Amino acid sequence: MRILFLGRSRVGKTSVIARGLAELTLLLGSRTTVDDRVRLGRVRRAVDRGRPPRPTRGLPVYRTRLRDRTWLDCADHDGRLLERSAADERMLAAPSMAEALVLTVDAPSLTRVSASSDVARLAVVVRRWIHERGPSGTEPSRLLPVVLAITHMDQLDKNKTLEEVVALFDPLRAVGATSSRITGLTVSVNAGSPSGHCALPLLWGLRHGIPAMANEVTAVWPVGPLPAWSWGSNGFDRKRATWHP
């Protein structure tokens, strides 16, 4: 399956993919292809030294083979392609190839005045993606996984909470309430920290995108009920959205 990480430049997409796939290797015994492992290793080493990785160019895809011999593709992109005022053709096409979306957003940016237009931009992509997948009921057994991955929580004003900054996404979550096809998760991830839980967006995608993986994922993600909120209906529960293995 293919998981598309969507977000502006420097929000942490590439580092979350690099750290997330490394965590997935430990959790599920997956194996990233050699070239991609080398590229992602470079990203992780830069982040470990407190340096930003090289900016992403184009729309690279990182391939990982799961134990059952299926593939997990993580699609990354140059954040500037999303920021352009005129839609980029490649960015328009990217979601149609994805079975799961990870909306990657840095928390401090959600407190800026420009935040609502950034959120609206992501919402357009998600709505179009749901629309392309067809009306509910066409593939009843398959829920579309969407993760709101919030980065840079460590740099957020201490008076602000995760609940407050993700409130801008409420209209998008309401879309989920009217579509029985989406299953959403909000998590904070931090690629710069060993306990940053960067595998969670990937596990969420695998659990819902590959039904045969559900048990294996649940086995390595041993919280009682999965920290899920049905998109728009259960509301957001901070405690359950953070992972305490």
Ligand SMILES: Nc1nc2c(ncn2[C@@H]2O[C@H](COP(=O)(O)OP(=O)(O)O)[C@@H](O)[C@H]2O)c(=O)[nH]1
């Ligand atoms: N402080 C902090 N830095 C982060 C976090 N997540 C990512 N970063 C850093 O953000 C920078 C930009 O990351 P990058 O992966 O290149 O962003 P991209 O442009 O979205 O791919 C890197 O230096 C990362 O180490 C986080 O949660 N907290």
Ligand SMILES: [Mg+2]
């Ligand atoms: Mg990048």
